[in-house]
Amino acid sequence: IGKAKELAAKINHPVYAVFIGSDIKDRVDELRHYGVDKVFFCDDPELKYFKIETYTSAFEAFINKVKPTAILVGATSVGRQLAPRIAARFKTGLTADCTILDMQENTDLVQIRPAFGGNIMAEIHTPNHRPQMCTVRYKIMNAPERSDSLSGDVEEFTVAKDKLKNRVEVHGTTRKPKEQSIENAEVLVVAGRGVKKKEDLDMIMELAEHLGAQVACTRPMMESGWFDAKHQIGLSGRTVRPKLIITCGVSGAIQFVAGMNNSENIIAINSDPKATIFDVANYAIVGDIYEIVPQLIEKIKKGEAVVA
Numbered sequence: 605i606g607k608a609k610e611l612a613a614k615i616n617h618p619v620y621a622v623f624i625g626s627d628i629k630d631r632v633d634e635l636r637h638y639g640v641d642k643v644f645f646c647d648d649p650e651l652k653y654f655k656i657e658t659y660t661s662a663f664e665a666f667i668n669k670v671k672p673t674a675i676l677v678g679a680t681s682v683g684r685q686l687a688p689r690i691a692a693r694f695k696t697g698l699t700a701d702c703t704i705l706d707m708q709e710n711t712d713l714v715q716i717r718p719a720f721g722g723n724i725m726a727e728i729h730t731p732n733h734r735p736q737m738c739t740v741r742y743k744i745m746n747a748p749e750r751s752d753s754l755s756g757d758v759e760e761f762t763v764a765k766d767k768l769k770n771r772v773e774v775h776g777t778t779r780k781p782k783e784q785s786i787e788n789a790e791v792l793v794v795a796g797r798g799v800k801k802k803e804d805l806d807m808i809m810e811l812a813e814h815l816g817a818q819v820a821c822t823r824p825m826m827e828s829g830w831f832d833a834k835h836q837i838g839l840s841g842r843t844v845r846p847k848l849i850i851t852c853g854v855s856g857a858i859q860f861v862a863g864m865n866n867s868e869n870i871i872a873i874n875s876d877p878k879a880t881i882f883d884v885a886n887y888a889i890v891g892d893i894y895e896i897v898p899q900l901i902e903k904i905k906k907g908e909a910v911v912a
């Protein structure tokens with residue numbers, strides 16, 4: 605919604621939110637706290653569970669009704685399934701995982717994302733088809749502030765019953781226990797290949813523990829089997845935006861930096877003064893992690909470092 609408002613202001617278009625589900629009427633207003641011009645919602649018992657066929661039909665009904673210029677979809681597990689189906693149905697373009705979006709006066713959406721392993725930033729346009737579609741990963745754009753007051757209107761739309769027929773039958777659901785995820789962490793300590801042995805990760809874990817931080821890693825550390833893929837930051841991993849990130853023995857490859865350069869405070873520890881991680885770091889510590897990290901831990905233990 606935040607990005608959509610910025611883009612729409614450039615061409616003087618309204619911003620709409622589309623909300624699909626079952627028994628959702630009393631939750632529609634929540635979306636009106638974020639400054640949209642209208643919330644379109646489709647409420648049907650057939651939409652109780654996310655099923656690709658029914659949700660695509662509902663989304664399609666919305667597009668046929670409203671004919672939007674551009675659609676931004678969250679790159680969640682639901683959004684990543686829904687957006688390509690919709691794009692194919694309308695024979696239009698879709699750019700996945702955009703990191704920068706802009707709007708031209710002629711209503712062409714400028715979709716920018718890393719390509720070729722992050723070595724170039726590709727600028728993609730969809731000049732001949734509408735709606736223009738893109739997905740954006742979690743935490744890439746700024747969320748709008750929630751206002752106490754409500755704004756905009758609400759409009760219900762429906763889908764023909766025959767379009768809600770589908771071949772998937774849900775027999776039951778089980779809620780997955782909530783896991784800690786590096787994407788939501790406020791403080792992260794990152795282990796890179798400067799950590800030589802698996803047992804040396806203990807000092808990284810200890811530092812994280814003292815800071816109330818979660819531990820994350822670079823791709824080689826995940827590939828070596830020392831970490832689960834969920835802990836990898838970067839282009840082929842997760843995008844993070846913590847208040848503080850401390851990288852330990854991380855070179856700062858473009859594919860890693862793409863996943864963390866929006867962090868509020870970046871402290872990098874690397875023995876190579878020319879390491880590219882220092883280009884994005886707010887604080888650069890040139891030195892050996894095997895000396896620096898234990899010293900940091902000692903200082904925190906002695907109360908010489910204040911953890912705010």
Ligand SMILES: Cc1cc2nc3c(=O)[nH]c(=O)nc-3n(C[C@H](O)[C@H](O)[C@H](O)COP(=O)(O)OP(=O)(O)OC[C@H]3O[C@@H](n4cnc5c(N)ncnc54)[C@H](O)[C@@H]3O)c2cc1C
Pocket residue numbers: 720721722795796797798799821822823824825836837838839840841842852853854855856857858859860863873874875876879891892893894
């Ligand atoms: C398509 C593609 C996608 C990719 N996606 C990702 C991704 O999502 N995430 C990711 O991380 N990588 C990704 N990569 C890999 C990326 O290019 C780098 O290879 C990787 O990020 C390097 O990890 P690193 O910094 O841990 O290791 P290295 O590049 O080997 O760097 C280790 C650093 O540690 C320093 N060092 C060594 N010893 C010490 C010490 N004792 N004290 C202090 N510093 C020390 C060195 O100076 C060096 O700078 C991708 C690559 C490709 C081609």
